[in-house]
Amino acid sequence: MSAPRIPNQRAIIDRRALAEEIAGLAAQGGTAARPAIVAALKAALEAGRAELDRRLEEKPSAGHEITGGHSFLIDQVVRAIHDHVVADVYPTANRSTGERLALMAVGGYGRAEMAPHSDVDIAFIHPTRNAPWCEQVIEAILYYLWDLGLKVGHSSRSVDDTIRMARGDLTIRTALLESRYVWGDQPLHDEVTRRLADEVMRGTERQFVAEKLVERNARHKRMGDSRYVVEPNVKDGKGGLRDLQTLYWIGKYIHKVRVAAELVDVGLFTRAEYRTFRRAEGFMLAVRCHLHTITGRAEDRLTFDLQRAVAARMKFADRPGKSAVERFMQFYFLQAKSVGALTGVFLAHIDEQFARNRARKGLLASFTPRARALKGYRVFGGRLAAPSDDWFAQDPVRLIEVFQLAEANGLEIHPETMRQVARDAGLIRAEVRADPRANALFLDLLAGRNDPETVLRWMNEAGVFGRFVPDFARVNAQMQFDMYHHYTVDEHTIRAIGLLSRIEKGELTADHPRASALIHKVASRRVAYVAALLHDIAKGRGGDHSLLGGEVAEELCPRFGLDEGETALVAWLVRQHLLMSRTAFKRDLTDPKTIEDFVAEVQSVERLRHLLILTAVDIRAVGPGTWNSWKGQLLGDLSDAAMERLRLGHMKHGRSAMVAAKKAAVEEALGDKAGLLRLYADRFDDSYWIAEPEDIIALNIMQYGTAHEDAAKVSVHCEVYPARGATLVTVIAADNPGLFYRIAGGIHLAGANIIDARIHTTRSGWAVDNFLVQDPHGAPFSEPAQLARIEHAVAEALANRVALVPELARRPLPHSRARAFDVRPVVTFDNRASNRFTVIEVNARDRAALLNRLARALYDSGLVVFSAHITNYGERAADTFYVTETAGGKVTEPARFKAIEAALLDAASDERQAELETAGAAGPSPASE
CATH class of the missing domain: 3.30.460.10 (Beta Polymerase, domain 2)
Known part of the structure; x- marks a missing residue:
C-alpha cells in the first residue's frame, strides 16, 4: 500500500x-x-x-x-x-x-x-x-x-x-x-x-463497494464470523489483512488514492487512525512472514501448534498469570480489534459520502431534512450524532450515555461521533467510574431490552468499555490457550450477554426451555446480566478465576448500583458459575448424595434459577456446537431434582416408592409385553430402577428376554435416543471381569465417543450395560449401517476376536492439534460424593480410546465400575467413575489409592500413548490383550 x-x-x-x-x-x-x-x-x-x-x-x-x-x-x-x-x-x-x-x-x-x-x-x-x-x-x-x-x-x-x-x-x-x-x-x-x-x-463506485462488502461478509462467514476466534486466519479472517486491503481497495476505487497514506488526505482516516492502520498491518504482515518461515509453505492459519513458535520468534515472554503465547495472541487480537474499529468508521464514512451525493441530485437537491433532537444529540437517518466536537469533553459521562441511548432507541452511532468517542475515551477517569449517573446508564445498557450485545461490542471496540470497567480491560482480547474456547474472553462474555438477551426475548425457547421460563421468574433481571458480565472477569490473573471473580463482583456491583442482596447473589454466581455444569456432567445424577450436595451449596430457588440461566449462556457462548441436547438434558435433570428438593425440603418419594412408581410406569410402557416385567423385574436391584429412566428400562427388559433365548449369551442393541441427542448402545451378557473395558474398546473401534455409561449386574449374574454414544461431531449415529457397525465391533471385542490395544492405537486422534498443549494427567478420589461408591475423576489429554485404557486400568486394579461419566473440554478429557472394591465397599486404604492412581496415570500418560501407537504400527500381537 x-x-x-x-x-x-x-x-x-x-x-x-x-x-x-x-x-x-x-x-x-x-x-x-x-x-x-x-x-x-x-x-x-x-x-x-x-x-x-x-x-x-x-x-x-x-x-x-x-x-x-x-x-x-x-x-x-x-x-x-x-x-x-x-x-x-x-x-x-x-x-x-x-x-x-x-x-x-x-x-x-x-x-x-x-x-x-x-x-x-x-x-x-x-x-x-x-x-x-x-x-x-x-x-x-x-x-x-x-x-x-x-x-x-x-x-x-x-x-x-x-x-x-x-x-x-x-x-x-x-x-x-x-x-x-x-x-x-x-x-x-x-x-x-x-x-x-x-x-x-x-460510475461504478457504488457497485464495487457493495460487491466487495458481500465478498467480505462471505469470507468472514467461512472463517468463523468473528475476529476473536482462537485460531485466526491472518490473511482471510475477520480483522485480518484482507479486511485492511478491502479498505484500501475501496478508498482507491472511489478516491483514486495511490497509497494508503492518502486515505488521510481524502478524509477517510484521521492521522491517528492511519497510524493504527499501519501498526496493525505491519504486525500482521510480520506474523504471516513468521508463519511462512516456520512451516516452509504459504500458511496463513495461526493454529495452536504454530502460536507458540510465532510467539517465541516475536520475542514474547511469560509474565505472572499469562504465558508468552497468551500475551502474543492478546496483542494479535488487539490489532484485529483495531481493524474492526477502523472498518466500522471507514465504511460508515463511505456510506455517508454516497448518501450526500444522492441528496444533491434530483428535485430535492436543495432540501435538507431536519434532524430530531434526543437528549441534546442529533438523530438523522437512524444515526445518533454528537452536536459538537467538544460534546464529550463538556461531560465525559456522555461517553456512556451515547451507547445507552443507541441501545434503548435502536439507533446506530454516527461515524464521526464514534471517532470522537474513540478519541475522547481517555476522559473516563476515576470520577466518571464513580459517577452514579454513569453507572446507572451502563447498567441500563448492559440489561437493555433491544440489542445489548451489538452496542457493547461497539463500546468495546471504541475503547470505552475497558476504561469504564478496568477489570474488563484486563480480559480484553485475552485468548484462552485451549481447544475448548473458540473466542477471546471479552468476545465470549459479550456473546453470553447477547444469548441472555435472546433467551429473555423468547428466541431460544426450543434449545433452552427452562432458562427461557426462569428468566421471567427471577427477582432481579439485573443480577442475571451483571453475572454474565463478570463470570470470567478474573481470568488470566494466576489463580482460581471463579474465586477472584467473586471478589471483583463484590467491588463492582455496589458501584453499578446493585443493592446488598443483589451484590451477594452476583458474587455467589460468579464463584459458583461452574458448579452446575461440573455436577451435571461429572456426577451420577441418580445418586441421592449428588443432589443433596448440590442443594446444600445452592440453598435457594432464586440461586438455582440464576445458576441454570448463567450455565446455559456460558456453555453456549463458548463456541459453535458446544451446546447440545445431551448437555441440556443433564442440566435439566439436575435442575428438576434440585428444585424438587428445595421446594419440598426432601425428595418427593422414598426409595421403595420410587421403585414401585418406576415399575408401574414401565409396565404401562411395555403394553402387551408387560408379562416380561413380571418374569424379570425381581432380578434387577433397586439401584437399577432408580438409575435408569422408564423408556430405557422397557427396552432393557425386552432385550433381556431375548438374550435369555440366545445361546451365545451376548446381545448388543443400538438405536437413536433423541431425548439425549445420542445413540443408546445396550449390551446384555453373562457378567465377567473386564466386560466394561472390552465394550468401551469395541465402541471406540466403531468410531463412536462414549458420553455416559451405566453398568448393572442382575441378581442372576447378567450384565446390563447402557452406553450413550455420539459421533466425533457430537451428534447421534442414526444410519442403519452405522448402528450395525457399532453392534458388530462390540460383539467382536466381547468375543475376543480383535486385538483391542493395537487396533485402537492405530485409530487417528480426534484432535491431532491436541499435542500442542501440555495436559498433565491428574487423578482425584472422593469418598464423600456418594454414600455407596468411591468417585474417581481422571483429567487427561483427550486421545483415541482413553476410556478403554482407563477402564482396563481399573479392572487390573481390582475395582468394579458402576457408572462412568465422560466430559470433553477441547483437548482435555474429564472421565469420572463410580467404583467399589470387588467385595463391594469403598476404597479406603491409602496404599490402594496410590496404586490405583499410578495405574490410571500410566494409562493416561503421553508415554503410554506413544508405546501403544508403536505397538499398533507393528501390527497385532497375540499378547496384546
Whole structure:
C-alpha cells in the first residue's frame, strides 16, 4: 500500500551483478548455459531470502520492511530474467509496435506485501492478441520462474481484453486496481491504468463497494464470523489483512488514492487512525512472514501448534498469570480489534459520502431534512450524532450515555461521533467510574431490552468499555490457550450477554426451555446480566478465576448500583458459575448424595434459577456446537431434582416408592409385553430402577428376554435416543471381569465417543450395560449401517476376536492439534460424593480410546465400575467413575489409592500413548490383550 523503506537493498540482491553473470553465461552458449543461468538465479534468490530471514529474526515485527523486501527480491529476479530472455533468447533488431510487453505485479505482489512463500502474481500485457514474439517471451520467462520453484499466478492479455474482462469480473478488476509496474514497456502499463480508471471504474463506485462488502461478509462467514476466534486466519479472517486491503481497495476505487497514506488526505482516516492502520498491518504482515518461515509453505492459519513458535520468534515472554503465547495472541487480537474499529468508521464514512451525493441530485437537491433532537444529540437517518466536537469533553459521562441511548432507541452511532468517542475515551477517569449517573446508564445498557450485545461490542471496540470497567480491560482480547474456547474472553462474555438477551426475548425457547421460563421468574433481571458480565472477569490473573471473580463482583456491583442482596447473589454466581455444569456432567445424577450436595451449596430457588440461566449462556457462548441436547438434558435433570428438593425440603418419594412408581410406569410402557416385567423385574436391584429412566428400562427388559433365548449369551442393541441427542448402545451378557473395558474398546473401534455409561449386574449374574454414544461431531449415529457397525465391533471385542490395544492405537486422534498443549494427567478420589461408591475423576489429554485404557486400568486394579461419566473440554478429557472394591465397599486404604492412581496415570500418560501407537504400527500381537 505505502511503499516500504527497504534499507541496504544490495545486501538482498545485486541485480547488476546478477545480470552481468547471466550475460556472461549466455555468451558462452551451448546446452549448459540455461542450467547455469537457472543455478545463478536460484543462488541469488536463496541468498536474498536468507538475508530477509536474518532481518526478520533481528527485527521480528518489521512486517512492512520484510514483505517489501521479498517483493523487491522478486522484482529484481523478474527483471533479470526478462532482460536475459529479450536480449539473449528471443532478440529482435527492429521490433514492431505489436512486439511490446509490460510486466505488471498484481495481488499481494502488486501491493509489495509478499511473505516468503507468497504466490508471484504477474499480468503480462501486450498490444494485440496475436503477437508470437510476446507469447515466446512470456513462455520463456514463466519457465525460468517455475524452474526457480516459484508458484506463479499469471495472465497474458491484450490491453483491450484486459479492460473488457475487468468490466465483468470483480476479481480481475481488484487485481488490476493494485497493479504495479515491474518491467518492460511502461507506456502499456500506463495505458491499462488510465483506461481502467476512465472506462471501468468511473460510475461504478457504488457497485464495487457493495460487491466487495458481500465478498467480505462471505469470507468472514467461512472463517468463523468473528475476529476473536482462537485460531485466526491472518490473511482471510475477520480483522485480518484482507479486511485492511478491502479498505484500501475501496478508498482507491472511489478516491483514486495511490497509497494508503492518502486515505488521510481524502478524509477517510484521521492521522491517528492511519497510524493504527499501519501498526496493525505491519504486525500482521510480520506474523504471516513468521508463519511462512516456520512451516516452509504459504500458511496463513495461526493454529495452536504454530502460536507458540510465532510467539517465541516475536520475542514474547511469560509474565505472572499469562504465558508468552497468551500475551502474543492478546496483542494479535488487539490489532484485529483495531481493524474492526477502523472498518466500522471507514465504511460508515463511505456510506455517508454516497448518501450526500444522492441528496444533491434530483428535485430535492436543495432540501435538507431536519434532524430530531434526543437528549441534546442529533438523530438523522437512524444515526445518533454528537452536536459538537467538544460534546464529550463538556461531560465525559456522555461517553456512556451515547451507547445507552443507541441501545434503548435502536439507533446506530454516527461515524464521526464514534471517532470522537474513540478519541475522547481517555476522559473516563476515576470520577466518571464513580459517577452514579454513569453507572446507572451502563447498567441500563448492559440489561437493555433491544440489542445489548451489538452496542457493547461497539463500546468495546471504541475503547470505552475497558476504561469504564478496568477489570474488563484486563480480559480484553485475552485468548484462552485451549481447544475448548473458540473466542477471546471479552468476545465470549459479550456473546453470553447477547444469548441472555435472546433467551429473555423468547428466541431460544426450543434449545433452552427452562432458562427461557426462569428468566421471567427471577427477582432481579439485573443480577442475571451483571453475572454474565463478570463470570470470567478474573481470568488470566494466576489463580482460581471463579474465586477472584467473586471478589471483583463484590467491588463492582455496589458501584453499578446493585443493592446488598443483589451484590451477594452476583458474587455467589460468579464463584459458583461452574458448579452446575461440573455436577451435571461429572456426577451420577441418580445418586441421592449428588443432589443433596448440590442443594446444600445452592440453598435457594432464586440461586438455582440464576445458576441454570448463567450455565446455559456460558456453555453456549463458548463456541459453535458446544451446546447440545445431551448437555441440556443433564442440566435439566439436575435442575428438576434440585428444585424438587428445595421446594419440598426432601425428595418427593422414598426409595421403595420410587421403585414401585418406576415399575408401574414401565409396565404401562411395555403394553402387551408387560408379562416380561413380571418374569424379570425381581432380578434387577433397586439401584437399577432408580438409575435408569422408564423408556430405557422397557427396552432393557425386552432385550433381556431375548438374550435369555440366545445361546451365545451376548446381545448388543443400538438405536437413536433423541431425548439425549445420542445413540443408546445396550449390551446384555453373562457378567465377567473386564466386560466394561472390552465394550468401551469395541465402541471406540466403531468410531463412536462414549458420553455416559451405566453398568448393572442382575441378581442372576447378567450384565446390563447402557452406553450413550455420539459421533466425533457430537451428534447421534442414526444410519442403519452405522448402528450395525457399532453392534458388530462390540460383539467382536466381547468375543475376543480383535486385538483391542493395537487396533485402537492405530485409530487417528480426534484432535491431532491436541499435542500442542501440555495436559498433565491428574487423578482425584472422593469418598464423600456418594454414600455407596468411591468417585474417581481422571483429567487427561483427550486421545483415541482413553476410556478403554482407563477402564482396563481399573479392572487390573481390582475395582468394579458402576457408572462412568465422560466430559470433553477441547483437548482435555474429564472421565469420572463410580467404583467399589470387588467385595463391594469403598476404597479406603491409602496404599490402594496410590496404586490405583499410578495405574490410571500410566494409562493416561503421553508415554503410554506413544508405546501403544508403536505397538499398533507393528501390527497385532497375540499378547496384546
